[in-house]
Amino acid sequence: MRTADIDRILKKHDYKKSALIPILQDIQAGHRWLPMETLKYVSEKLDIPLIDVYSLATFYKSFSLKPRGKHVVTACCGTACHVRGGPKVLQELQNELHIGVDETTPDKTFTLETVRCLGACALGPLVVIDGKYHGQMNTKKVASTLKKYAKKKK
């Protein structure tokens, strides 16, 4: 991410220390993950010790300190999704993408993540791709759904 973009986000939040979380969220929305240099830059600009920024970024699971692919695939492992076959869907996703959980495909297209309940249990088993909910997922639908995203540029 370019420094100018980060500056814009910082300015939007008025360089407020208390806005650290929304700032990191905005940066991640644009860049998909939080590189070390970016965190250092934010820490300097906001005058927050680097360790505090790092503590916060590692505390919340929604922040990623590892590069993520173009599309983030999140499989729900919550109780409701689990009993409806979530684990099978997750396994199928791993087989299709040839990666494990929290990993990114070598071509940087997909990142696979898990989550514990998204609060939409009635739709389970649930898979979220780039924020779009794909409910009633099953092993047969996995490949075709992924294909749709693989074709998309972004």
Added chain:
Amino acid sequence: MIEMTVDGIPVQVEEGSTVLDAVRFYGIEIPTLCHHDGLSEYGACRLCVVEIGKGENAKLVSSCTYPAEQGLFVRTNSQRVVSARKMLVELLVAMCPSSKTVQDLASAMEVTQVRFKVDRMNDCILCGLCVRMCEEQMMAKAIGFVNRGKNRKITTPFDLKSDVCRTCGGCLYICPACELRCQGPNADTDLCNACLNVQPVCLKEEDDKMCFLETCGWCYEELGRKKKKMEKK
């Protein structure tokens, strides 16, 4: 001045002090681990538990973080408190059997068994003393807590050598896990309890305990035995 009752005794304390301050001021011992004079309170170890309130409403709180209140009714050594403390020490030993501080606490509280899986590879008990030392006394803020849940640990940003650490060693100095137990890190047993098995020389010679240092576990035991003898008589 605030007036409260501690172990049945009416006490007066200054406003703004914690229950721990008040109780210690009156000479009542409360074990602590994550509390340190000169550092802010953190309330991580819970060893300083006391029971407040009466009857059904009585509850356990950590005295180091609980502000003294007018009319507070405090019990520092109720059955509930003692058994809670013992359980906490057991858990601490399971987390860090190589620490002298933790082993001493175990002996002092007569903890002679650990019913949990002891993790010999783990050291840090997440008391946060090092983090507060670094921030509040060394003004460095080089280390802190990262991750969460079972992955929570103390480290520098990105696990790299910190730019702001002044290598003062303050964090090592204060860390209870860094102080090794008497037998070293590879002791045969999980619990040391050596202090429970050694008779202070003074007791044999003088028939009274002459050392007025912090009570060791043995003295507690001996006192107990004496009491029983007296009761029999």
